Amino acid sequence: MNFSYFPHTEEDIQKMLERIGMKSLDDLYADIPQEVFFSDDKEYDLPSSYSEEEIRRRFAELESRNKNLTIFAGAGAYDHYAPSVIPYLLQRSEFITAYTPYQAEISQGTLRYIFEFQSMIASLTGMDCSNASMYDGATAAAEAVMMALASTRKKTRVLVSATMPEHVRKVIDTYAKYRGINITTVAHTEGVTSLEAVKAELAAGDVAGLLAPAINKYGIIEDFTGFADAMHEQKALFMVYADPSALAAIKTPGEWDADIACGDGQTLGIPMNFGGAYVGFLACKKEHVRKLPGRVVGATKDVDGKRAFVLTLQAREQHIRREKATSNICSNQSLMALYVTIYLALMGPKGLKEVNEMSYGGAHELYNRLIATGKFTPVFDKPFLKEFVLNTTLPVDKLQEALLKEGIFGALQTEEGYVSFCVTERRTPAEIDRLINVINTL
Amino acid sequence: MKYYDRLIFELSKEGRTGYSLPRNPWKQSTNDIPAELQRTTDTGLPQVDELGVVRHYTNLSNMNFGVDTGFYPLGSCTMKYNPKINEEMAGLNGFKNLHPLQPAETAQGALELYYELNRSLATITGMAECTLNPFAGAHGELTGLMIMRQYHLLRGDLKRTKVIVPDSAHGTNPASAAVCGLDVVEVKSRPDGTIDIESLRSVLDDTIAGIMMTNPNTLGLFETRILEIAKMVHECGGLLYYDGANMNPLLGRCRPGDMGFDILHLNLHKTFSTPHGGGGPGAGAVGVAAHLTEYLPNPRVIRTADGRYEAVTGKDAIGQVSGFLGNYSVLQRAYTYILALGKEYIRYAGPLATLNANYIKEELKGDYKLPIDTLCKHEFVFDGLADTSTGVTTLDIAKRLLDYGYHAPTIYFPLLFHQSIMIEPTETESLETIDSFIAIMKKIAEEARTMPDELKTAPHNTPVRRLDETTAAKTPILTYTELKNQAE
Known part of the structure; x- marks a missing residue:
């Protein structure tokens, strides 16, 4: 076949077909009902194959219709x-062409950087632990809301501050609508989440948690004095949505005694790239670790006593628990987690x-x-x-x-x-x- | 692969830096932030010079195995070659510096790419329109199920709160259904992993929102009665969801839309060659039939009558499932791949993947137990060794493969068999690679008889050997701080 991604020669194809007792490639589809078989007389509505030069020209054309502002x-x-080192290291094919580190013995590279990522996110946010990353900040916040409900007993409602960034709030609303989660918006006064409004809602006794931003949609650094105590008195969780870059300067979710921290790692040097790929994070106090969604990497030893790392706490996950899993997430945003790990190591x-x-x-x-x-x-x-x-x-x-x-x-x-x-x-x-x-x- | 035992924190020394920023030209300082809002604790970040960082991550990469390293027959994951031109196109400055909210007239090229990829995926799957916003396969499933629910809700059909999932399905199917607020009704598979039509018929009623199907299923077998199933589910008022994890063999030969599916997701990191990245970022495009397009998540990218592109929101949409337009850099790669294949070569991806799988199956079925001996699609499942007398398990075989420089297949999935070994070679592997793999698999079958202990203690040649996973889960050490505390 005269195409660079397919190594099969005509001879190879014939030899392989013979071995399996078939005459043509179409015979491989004998199990497909004739009515839906896409035979040679049908064609996708696609352009003809582009050479690399033609692909470059096509992208140059598209680029010319974008404006760098x-x-x-x-x-x-x-x-x-964005430090120049990062894209260079991210292209190491041993990182980028690997998958989820199921075979730990040949995936220590991935497992170690995820462990480093978890460590850095935990120390930046002031939390005990973190998962291996989430898709983006907005979905991390939605997962945090679900986690609050899973971590508290007989509570049915989650409070979300009116000062949460709009795009994050929209994603939370979508998840909540279909999951059947009752979300209440708590008002702000003078641009910051109102503790009085939070306390008024807490009085009902059905609140699982509050999600509020460390830096809110108006750019204001919120003062959470008294928030964690108010939540904990009602056995509810305090969750903070945070810009991890800013946490080098401002008070951390941990310092505010939050139970869960979440946010988007894009601020850690990831190019804007029209909205993706970014990386979300979700960190928590250790007591909630078994309710964390997503992949988690832990330290252990191999049979020779060598230090090693492995995917752990898998009893939370979908491939074991199916519909009772803490979440449906079965991957992380691994390469982007590596991105921010290298960024934080350099900075x-x-x-x-x-x-x-x-x-x-x-x-x-x-x-x-x-x-x-x-x-x-x-x-x-x-x-x-x-x-x-x-x-x-x-x-x-x-x-x-x-x-x-x-x-x-x-x-x-x-x-x-x-x-x-x-x-x-x-x-x-x-x-x-x-x-x-x-x-x-x- | 060489064992390298450092963590970045262990390279840290007070006073080192690895960054380069311009001189700060401003007068005002974060010292002006009220003291009670300032961080007072350490950030815990390491202090490392640039070369130190570069060597560290290069050394880490040397303990990893990727598609570029060697054969990676991980079933259901479609570990095909990731073309390098994809990477070049994903790194272009004309995209990298685009803010996701900048006005459409300054991002026409980016929106056009999204639109064109959307159209391409729609024609390949036989659907009317897609959204490229979901971040991963499981996220696509969730988005697709939300669309399913929205369809019923807006018709006022509120009873439909159950979704049918075959017991052979990927674990994400029932988990996504639960996150979407749907109750799972499991239907049993027949011994060959295809759906038992009679048991399906018995659960169809007016509480069924739809069915999630993987076709070919997780045993790599095509559901030959799909048209009948589609008719039954539609007649009961439900919708058909297609889990596109196994779309690769159908490329060029069969379209889910033609089979009667109403909603599907595609894993662009599987079928459309974008790199798996160690577990992400991927992309889980979702396609829908014409009667469901209004429910696609916001924002949607449209082409206006005068040929401009816009991101719009709809009132019947399920809402937003992502902050912006998904993992956009992954979309750049998938678009590049489709351009490279074009309509001529995309027709061969499915058949060649299927040819490779059937060839391996035929060559190895004497040494390994093949529970269902029939034509497969892109993958198939063995149930351990044919000779079970040696006590060598699937885990042992997988670990021994690592010694020989191969990634292991997917193991212990699907759950239908006790010793599942799920092999998916993909179309980008040559006959020579496949023949070498077959030879090693035969050698391992032989070793199981002659030196079983060598297998039970494998791997031997990897940077680390079998791990103590029990202690890892019982006393989880999840950060460097915990690791240090444990050592003290």
Whole structure:
């Protein structure tokens, strides 16, 4: 066969067919009803085979219809610095062309980096343990909600703060609708989750947990003083959705005495790439580990006493428990877990701190200069890190259009009609000048 | 493979760094964050230089086995070759820097790729439209079942809360059904793993939302009575869900849509050659028949009358199952693969995979017990060795294969047999590779008779040998901190 992915020569095919007592490849489909057999006179509605050069040209054509913008937006995807080492190491074929480490003896590479990932997520979030990763932050949050119900007895309702990022809330709602989970939104006051509102809901006695964001959809760093105590008094769980990058600077879910932490690892240097692939994480206190969904790697020894790593606590999982499993998830986002593990190894405590310093410095510079234009006013007077919302006197569509014309993506409109901006360590003083110049022309 | 016993934390030394950031040009500092909102504990992250990090992960990779290392006949996982041009196309800067929320007019190329891949998958499966948003096969199953429920809910047919799952199904099927709030009705398989039509008939009533089927099933056998099954389920008002884990042999020869399936998921990391990545990221595209397109999750990518592409939301949609448009970089790879195959070569992927499987089955069926001796599709299942007198188990055979430089097949699944060995060679393996594998499998069968102890203690040549899994589960050590505490 004259195609580079198929090694079979005509001779090979004939020899193999003979061995199994068949005459043609079609004989291999003798068990398929004639009515549904896709015979040679039928054809998929697909283009003819592309050579590599033609594939490159096709992608160049597609790329030319995409525009690389200067990103002053967040809302779930952040333009952070990506060290050059990472894509290089991720292409090691022993990592990328392997599957789930079922055969531990020849998968110690995968098992070790997952163990490192779990360790780093646990220490960053201040939790005892973590699973091997989730699909993304939004599905990790949905799984956290289900986990809260599984971990508490006779509780039927989960509270979700009104300040949760919108895309995360939407995914939670979808899962909740079909699983039959009762979700109650707790109000915010002055842009932060209201402890009073939480306490009022807790009084009913049917609450399994509360999910609230460490940095919320307005960019505000929430103050969870009193939250964990209020939850634990009612034997309910406190769950925090967190940006893991920011946790080098701000108080961690563990320091707030949360029971579960979840979030999206995209902020740990993963390219935005139009929304994926990213990686979610789910970490918890040790007492809840047997309710964790997904893969978990543990340390052990081999028969010779050598240190080794293995998939463990599998009694929670679908291939053993089927419909009684803690979740239907049967994979993780392994290669992206490797991505953030290498990222965190390179950045270390100082690098991650510096990323936050620069994002904070740039965001506050932009905030002050936007206010100084006289066209923006503060919405909330609360501490923020790299993302913030403002009121504006400008028509938002005109504002966005003018920025786009200058190759800038920013001023996203929130549900409430505010505009949001985000500044990461990748933004320069010249880029902020350019953004302010555009606004001054309006 | 060489044993390398370090963890990144053990390379750490105070004062080392592996990053390179520009000088901080700003005046304001995180010190201004109120003290009660600042982190006070250590991050616990290691401090390692760049080469230290590169060597560490290179050494780790040397303890791993991938498709590029050698033959990987892992049943139901379709470990085919992952073309390198896919990687090149997934790394392009014109996609990498796109923010998922940037306006459609600045991401027309990205949206067009999504749309074109969607159309391609629809024609390959015979469905009307797909969503590419689900992140994995199991996530696709969940999305597909949500669509099934939405269809019944919006028709006001609220009684349909049960879904039929054959006992031979992948474990994710019943687990996905449970997450979707459906009760599982298990139907028994006949001895050959196909569905027992009479026992199916007996459970069909107006509480059935639908049936989940894998075709070919997990024994690699085609459900020949599929048209009859489709008719029965549709007549009772249910929908048919196709688990696309085993779609590979049908590529080019048979379309689930033509068989009567209403909903399906595809594993792009299996059938469409995107790398498995050590367990992800994958992609679980979901396709539906024309009467279900309005329920596809948000956002959907459409082509407008004037040829532009847009991401839109629908009022009858099940909602969002992902933050954005799924594992987009995986979609870039799958699209590349379909372009490379084109309509000419995609027709051969299924037949060649099926040819390879049948050839291995015929060659080995004397040495290994073949419970169902019939034409298979892309994979088949042995029930251990033909000669059971040696006491050598499927686990021993699997571990011995590692010694000879092969990945093991899927073992102890499906649950229909006690000693299942599920072999799936895929179409990208040559006759020479397959003949070598057959020779080794025969050698192992011989070794089971002549030196069984060597097999029961295998593997011998791997970086580590059999592991103590019981202690790992009983006293779980899940982080470096716990590992250190245990040592002290």
